[in-house]
Amino acid sequence: HQLKASNYPCQFEIRGEVFMHKKAFERLNQERLDNGEVTYANPRNFASGTVKLQDSAEVAKRPLDCFLYFFYAHKNQFKTHWESLQTVKSWGFPVCEHTALCSNIQEVLAFIKTWETERFKLSYDIDGIVLKVNSFAQQEELGFTAKSPRWAISYKYKAASAQTILESVGYQVGRTGAVTPVAHLKPVLLAGTTVKRATLHNANEIVRLNLYEGDTVYVEKGGEIIPKITGVNEALRNADAQPIIYANNCPRCNTFLVRKEGEAAYYCPNDEGCPPQIVGKIQHFIGRKAMNIDGLGDETIESFFKKGFLHHISDLYELNQRIDELRTLERFGEKSITNMISGIEKSKEMPFEKVLFGLGIRCVGETV
Template sequence: MKTPKEEIEELRRQIREHDYYYYVLAQPVISDYEYDRLMHRLMELEAQYPEYYDPNSPTVRVGSDINKNFEQVEHRYPMLSLQNTYSPGEVTDFYNRVKRLLNEEVGIVCELKFDGVSISLIYEDKQLIRAVTRGDGRRGDDVTDNVRTIRSIPLVLRGDDAPSSIEARGEIIMPWKVFEELNKEREEQEEPLFANPRNATAGTIKLQDSRVVAQRKLESFIYYLLGDELPTDSHFENLTSARKWGFRVSHEMKRCSTLEEIFDYIKYWDKERKNLPFAIDGVVLKVDSLKQQERLGATSKFPRWAIAYKFNPERALTKLLSVTFQVGRTGAVTPVANLEPVLLSGTVVKRASLYNEDMINALDLHIGDMVYVEKGGEIIPKITGVEKEARSEDGEKVQFIKFCPECGTPLVRDEDEAIYYCPNMEGCPAQIKGRIEHFVSRKAMNIDMGPETIDLLYEKGLIKDAADLYELKFEDLVNLERWGETSARNLLNSIEKSKSVPYERVLFALGIRYVGETVAQKLAQAFPSIDALEQASLEDLMAVDGIGERIAQSVKDYFANPKFRDFVQRLRSHGLQFSLNQESLTSKTDKLKDKTFVISGIFKFHSRDEYKALIAQNGGKVSSSVSKNTDYILAGENMGPAKLEKANQLGIKIITEEEFLKMIE
């Protein structure tokens, strides 16, 4: 019989092997159910035997809610950008220049230019120890905890021939499908949409909560290797070997020996890119031989042995038929351009977002204008220009509306925002129905009803807000058009089931402006009951990590409104969860309340992240920099000299691990 340690190690080995088959080879050998069963057992054992903790265990893929401030790390090898070119002539110039400088035969590796975020992955003893963003090319942000959640990045290299020490460079990307789902969720929450997967990836990789990063299902491709243990002089062959070590390397790279082959590759992918499950914005050309790369060297900005050929963004000319204005649940008014249907990037485009009044004015739009619509790397069509010479004289200039199209209330615009709002929160039908739709959504109360049902119940006078859902009766529903006993019972059962949804999701479901899913979780942890949240001052709210004045003021405004306070009380009377459960509360204390800590150095009892969690669990706050607001510096070995000097200047108390652990007993 295996010891717990042996079983843990065996489970880790099995899961890593299955990750390789699924994410690198795309050839899974077990079902999702079987994989989840292995993962669950491993998590169970690791919780039971914390002494066998391993930062590269497959369980870190799920992420953690421990907040972090990203540290700047210097690159061992500078991460230079690539020189961009848009014309075939410049590709020819690059090829001829390389041949002339080397004065010998040269092979060129053509690769897809992924449209994401560059990352440097450092491995020591075959284990991932650090992941760093490009930054300014010399220094980048340490985002290791977030990168560990990306399943196509190996945490431990496989194979006896894998280098002990290596740096792998690649691109973190968000597939189109994931991007579309993310934007759909943001649209439902009336949060600004990401313009393209690259922006979404950049925003995700810098999130403070790695659990959210894990949920966004980022992927990665490796495109370059650095180190003293590379197997060959060929960049192409080294990347081929990297697949065996567990890295995901694109199968679309090709080694070319003539200019004609290079242009065939470029032409093929300029068309075929539409069929890829992720965004690319060009092709990268690299000299294959590492010795030749070294001889060619680099300028201060770019390597001389590589170049990026960028595809021109696809655009089409079509007619602007009209502009409509949509009102969301928070009252935000969004202008939408309705277009004469046009084929663009393989899909028929009929609508394009105009974002706000400033964009409308900048474009100087008139109804009937011939407008240029682009997608390129963008999933959301946008108008990028107007063919003014084709404008007819009778086209009416597009003006942003002054009154709500749903209820007629005059719109308002805050000085520091580009968005107009309808302030009639209590009486605007679009906002009321939008809030109910948000309330019942999957990540909120998860009540099984769509917009059509909400419209029907609202129009019949059965609901005026989400609290009315809990007063619906079987006889109210059974005689509705196209309803029956089964439909009525299913809805009532779903409503009853929602009463067990935890507090943080109920808080999210309330639809407070700017309080998304992550913010709701933070508020629930900081204020374990709705009463505590309602009574919190602006300063109390802003003291929560990640909560700024805008969010804090929005929460205060919500509870200052008698109608919304009454709404919360009605929900409460129906038995919804408005406080954290006992399990969540038992580990929380206020022993470090109002105390701010800076953590510096190397520790022996707990990791830095574990100390951050302990501080938060006991009511304290963690800051990345020393200031007059710092109460303590928790110092391990090799404390940063700059922090030590500043602490001495400000008279801040420096405590050891032992002293800190005694403080929280």
């Protein structure tokens, strides 16, 4: 952000709140997932963790944003809070657009009601709104309690929550072999979107929830992007329902799952033979942050694997011996083949650290 005007006082204080747009958070977590790193639970934790960092250059790199909501100068030039915010906005400070000047409590209540549902359309999460007395003279008269001003109060919305049926529990196997349980739900409207899945995190979570087949569950969407199950309505449980038992074997290759000391996640150890691990590793290798191979995408890797063309990263470099076979594939023209082969050829010039990262060794990141 850059300040525009020059008519601001030479000394003033401005306060605000740092936040993160949902899209930026999703991108960040996807990148971490691609790198085999642990994802952040929610934008709020990520933002507050970032602000606490000592390294301001690192903070500047992170995709955070802010809204400013409080202006103070020794010589106050404003009569109202509204006026001060409009002015700092005109100076170029980021101020939230979604504010209203209300002249009575009915207008305040209408504003609260509107944002009860409108908030789900915002590009960031909010959990409530703040009401403030506008006149600075009245603010001064009201003063402070030991903890907070008497002229400001927050109204918190209830976390969006819904009740639905657990239809089944499925498992996702990642590139590193980590197995994540996912709840498949009877579709239910929650926070403006239809929810069909919720994360179950790991085996401990299934035990903690005491989850049974066909249970009626409470689903909540808090600061997290992916909804989670917060509890079970045990009164509605079928008498003959069976408890959910975490899988013993990999859902994709049937290998017996293992759990490492001190880790919550189970892993499929069959890294050479488990389809999602093979495909995931090759997809990681060709990715933007690794070998960045042009003319080759995740879907192509998936279909080449199914055709038996790819089983290991090194097979990419033998695709040029399969050109006749590639020509027989649907939706795969001469130009795509040429682009792909030249992209693969060019990747041989990538520096070694990209190759090392591309191999996706656990705990070896971009800079380790």
